[in-house]
Amino acid sequence: MKSEKKIVTYTNTNSYETLNSLTNKTKNIWIIFHGIGFLSRYFLQFFKGLNPGENYIIAPQAPSKYYLNEEYKYVGASWLTKEDTQVELANVLRYVDAVLVTENLPEDKNIIVFGFSQGVSIATRWVATRKLLFHKLILYAGGLPSELTKEHFEFIDYNKSVVKIIYGDSDEFLTDERLKLQKIKSDELFQENAEILSFKGRHEIKPEILKNFE
Secondary structure (H helix, E strand, O other): OOOOOOOOOOOOOOEEEEEOOOOOOOEEEEEEEEEOOOOOHHHHHHHHHOOOOOOOOOEOOOOOOEEEEOOOOOOOEEEEOOOHHHHHHHHHHHHHHHHHHHHHHOOOOOOEEEEEEOOOOHHHHHHHHHHHOOOEEEEEEEOOOOOOOOOHHOOOOOOOOEEEEEEEOOOOOOOOHHHHHHHHHHHHHOOOOEEEEEEEOOOOOOOOHHHHHH
């Protein structure tokens, strides 16, 4: 007997979290993509040090939730796996689109797109496929998707937009070879316009670094 894989389309529902209020005094709107094992409400904790009157933060929630250990107490989430990646990616990007439609963001604010770890792959793919005009794209401790090419980012005006790539100098997931390949990839995608910054630390978010991008 031979099994057959089939596809079904249906309507899904997912949550997201926000921090602070969107007002006339808001300067920056952050759209932040967490890493694997996070929930968006906990990921927001790293951004509480930003000026609450000037920064409004939107944290989409990765859809695939799971228990983090055998105690079945703590829950984390993942954006994608190697299984059905393109189908899942399309679902995720439509979900992020829906979040932005719901938020109905004003056009006179600085848009800051931030991805951490696995969230870097979602942030870059979303910006690339939607041709999103942004003020800052901050890619923190994550890898650039292999399928993206320089053509995906030709829409960027580097006189108006900046790209920052950040990693810890003791990141346990990085090797010298991987860093070298990521530098080559970033130079290709962003036409050597991405600024690469390192900090003393491991695979972690340092809230004090985030304040530099307000």
